[in-house]
Amino acid sequence: MQISKPNWFESLKQHIEENDKITVFRHHNPDGDAYGSQWALVSWIRHHYPDKEVYAMGLQNGSLRHLFPPLQDVRNEQVLDSLGIILDTANAPRIDDRRYLDCRYTLKIDHHPHDDDYADESYIDELAPSTSEIVAQWMYWMDPKPLPMYIAQFLYIGMVMDTLHFTISSVNAQTLKVAGYLLESGFDVASLDDKMMLMSKNIFDYITYLRSHCSVDRIGLVYCYVPLDVQEQFHLTTQQAKEEVNAFKRLDVAKVWALLVEEDGLYNVSIRSRNHQVNQVAEKYGGGGHRFACAAHRLSFEQTTQLLDDLKNVLI
Template sequence: MKRQIIDKIEQYDTIIIHRHVRPDPDAYGSQFGLKRLLEANYPNKKIYATGEHDPSLTFLEVPEEISDDVFTNSLIIVTDTANTGRIDDSRYHTGDCLIKIDHHPNDDQYGDLLWVDTNASSCSEMIYELFIEGKEYKNWKMSDASARLLFAGIVGDTGRFIYPSASVRTFEIAGQLIKYDFDRTEVFNGMYEKEPNLLHLQGYIYENFEIDENGACFIKLTKEVLEKFQVTPSDTSLLVGSLSDIKGVIAWVFLVEETEQIRVRLRSKGPVINELAKKFHGGGHPLASGATAYSWEEANRVIDELKEICRQFKK
């Protein structure tokens, strides 16, 4: 499949790369890492990365605004996105050919070519594997800019290599990427430094989380709480891992109120939670998923079902 993707890349003069809404470092890492990789090897091609920008990821890259006519006769590649409903920029279907590259469960088998590897720690890891294939097949070169982005994506999706998804291969790839010329300290600072108001919110989370006897934990962040700490719903993504530090927690959910919905961020140390996410308009990995609730009543049902999952897991 990797060689088929490379063949398609070589056929098109214009390539547009998409990723998922509400991006994280792996979304940007895989999207822009692929963009910089292709630019280094095909300088005469026009290669774009599109989607709504998340200011917290400016340290990595900034997407481009492109007109509708650019999509005509173009190759579209979507990275790190399990289903079409989560693809950022709905114009993805107006190109000539669509390729899906992803590491989430393949519930939505979209695209003319699909390369899905659920064993990969991240989509950025897959882009590196594509580079290895391209190096052997077409003498591809890796650029420093691409290496930096792919490293950031891998770090982000493995939680600095602490999640079970970080395999021996993941560490091998990371070891290869750090041989390139980029500032790892700058990458880590961009990913993990927090504004003082966000740290104050973290203190609120530690003071107000709830946990039951089976290790199910949750925190509700209402619009009023976010306004008090002057934090956006998107900013709270940097704090999702906070509850993992609590002894006895085996799964947890962040409930973040937005204008018309409640963002649901589910994480786990063992119980499978992506099926729960699917019940509430979402999905994701077995131990890291996202969903959406449209009322606090619905959000409370997420909490109740998470508690039951943890109870069954501890039996």
């Protein structure tokens, strides 16, 4: 598999080789790509440089945490003067450990729009469907032999979850080549897919609820409010409730869809789109994300109604 060599490939290698202490961060409420890219990079560095101190940073939460190793308690002195690598995190407020500020030097590796230059160096590919794909490309450049199976699995989880099983518009031939490279490690795809995709009965029932209680606008906007009593009914955390925003993706008339999940009297809004750019709407309300997948947080009910009107205007 031929992978072009961006200028930063060599720079990342040099930074890793020059630092004996490395901390790897990602965003809070981690999804598969945040976890996958983080644990793949941590594991790869430990595998190739066993004498280095390498730590995965952040809280252990999210619905996919069972697919990744437990996090260690990292002391302040272990973070101090380390090389900090921050993955899959568009802006500084979303970094899941403020101690990145104590790092001697910081690198940002991401595929979100580059709106916050919070690190000393930033390696951004906004066309990449996932940060895990970027990390996998760098690992191939470093050593094209098949990865250890567990590292390949971490990256594959990240790619699959951020691309919705390779179905989003940014997926291209390069993405599938990278996936093929990961499969050379020999892991059981079907078994791993079950671990990622099988759901508990309460989540299954919750998705049924969303599909039967959503509002479907005639121009293609689909949305559903999820108040606290519904979250309690299905025994969900706010984060779990938000994660099912793609419950509406298969509806043929859906062009843009959103979940508005109540928390502490305010609403967290997750927005997805088939092919209409919507991140500018999220940004208007202090949020952001990708062109077709974004979010806004802690909005009043009145703000959510305004946001829905703005989404309708995108479709007109």
